[in-house]
Amino acid sequence: TQLLEQSPQFLSIQEGENLTVYCNSSSVFSSLQWYRQEPGEGPVLLVTVVTGGEVKKLKRLTFQFGDARKDSSLHITAAQPGDTGLYLCAGGDRGSTLGRLYFGRGTQLTVWP
Amino acid sequence: NAGVTQTPKFRVLKTGQSMTLLCAQDMNHEYMYWYRQDPGMGLRLIHYSVGEGTTAKGEVPDGYNVSRLKKQNFLLGLESAAPSQTSVYFCASSIQGFRNQPQHFGDGTRLSIL
Numbered sequence: 684t685q686l687l688e689q690s691p692q693f694l695s696i697q698e699g700e701n702l703t704v705y706c707n708s709s710s711v712f713s714s715l716q717w718y719r720q721e722p723g724e725g726p727v728l729l730v731t732v733v734t735g736g737e738v739k740k741l742k743r744l745t746f747q748f749g750d751a752r753k754d755s756s757l758h759i760t761a762a763q764p765g766d767t768g769l770y771l772c773a774g775g776d777r778g779s780t781l782g783r784l785y786f787g788r789g790t791q792l793t794v795w796p
Numbered sequence: 797n798a799g800v801t802q803t804p805k806f807r808v809l810k811t812g813q814s815m816t817l818l819c820a821q822d823m824n825h826e827y828m829y830w831y832r833q834d835p836g837m838g839l840r841l842i843h844y845s846v847g848e849g850t851t852a853k854g855e856v857p858d859g860y861n862v863s864r865l866k867k868q869n870f871l872l873g874l875e876s877a878a879p880s881q882t883s884v885y886f887c888a889s890s891i892q893g894f895r896n897q898p899q900h901f902g903d904g905t906r907l908s909i910l
Contacts, residue, residue, distance in 0.1 A: 689838075692833050695870065704832070712898060714896035716896075716898060723902025723904075724903050725800070725886050725902050725903050725904055726839070726886075726899075726901050727901070728898040728899075731896055731898065733896055739910070745824075749831060764854070771839065773839075773899075780830075780897070781843065782827040782844075782846070782890045782891075782892075782897060783829075784899060786831075786838045786839040786840075787838055788836060788837060788838035789838050
């Protein structure tokens with residue numbers, strides 16, 4: 684069973700378009716982290732959101748944590764080919780294992796010039 | 797500062813062979829993790845360690861063993877490799893005792909079992 688459901692699984696768009704990736708769960712998390720992974724490399728952290736309703740911006744990327752801390756979204760404005768990659772969301776464990784994360788299956792984004 | 801280093805980067809095994817994947821981190825992190833990544837499946841936790849000498853099972857531990865004899869190293873062993881273990885394996889580490897800390901990943905080991 685997948686704790687975190689990401690959608691869409693694949694996204695192929697033209698440069699300059701906007702897009703939103705969703706990460707949903709029925710479970711409450713201590714935090715939601717977003718990672719980006721490029722081919723042949725490990726995931727790299729983009730952002731961590733901790734408080735319900737929190738919004739964080741990273742240049743053209745906007746991340747939001749749901750009020751109930753069960754879901755999150757990533758919005759990219761005016762996508763560029765350099766945004767191409769696999770985007771992974773990960774929920775932080777609320778239990779005793781402080782460092783453990785539960786990953787979604789990822790959204791593969793391709794931005795064409 | 798190398799961060800998290802995984803060796804080897806690529807390996808091909810025959811069914812039934814054994815091997816050990818090595819993960820080394822130089823950030824003095826307490827927590828270390830082994831994941832496998834398969835197409836469309838995201839990252840699935842195999843085993844993890846919250847400190848030297850301690851290990852615990854993750855979501856998909858069957859067929860794997862681990863050891864954490866030194867704080868900086870986390871070893872993943874396959875005793876008798878099976879084709880279902882063909883995957884990309886990632887090691888990660890994080891700082892101790894703080895919730896919501898990021899995990900730092902190596903660049904993966906691509907393993908094929910024939």
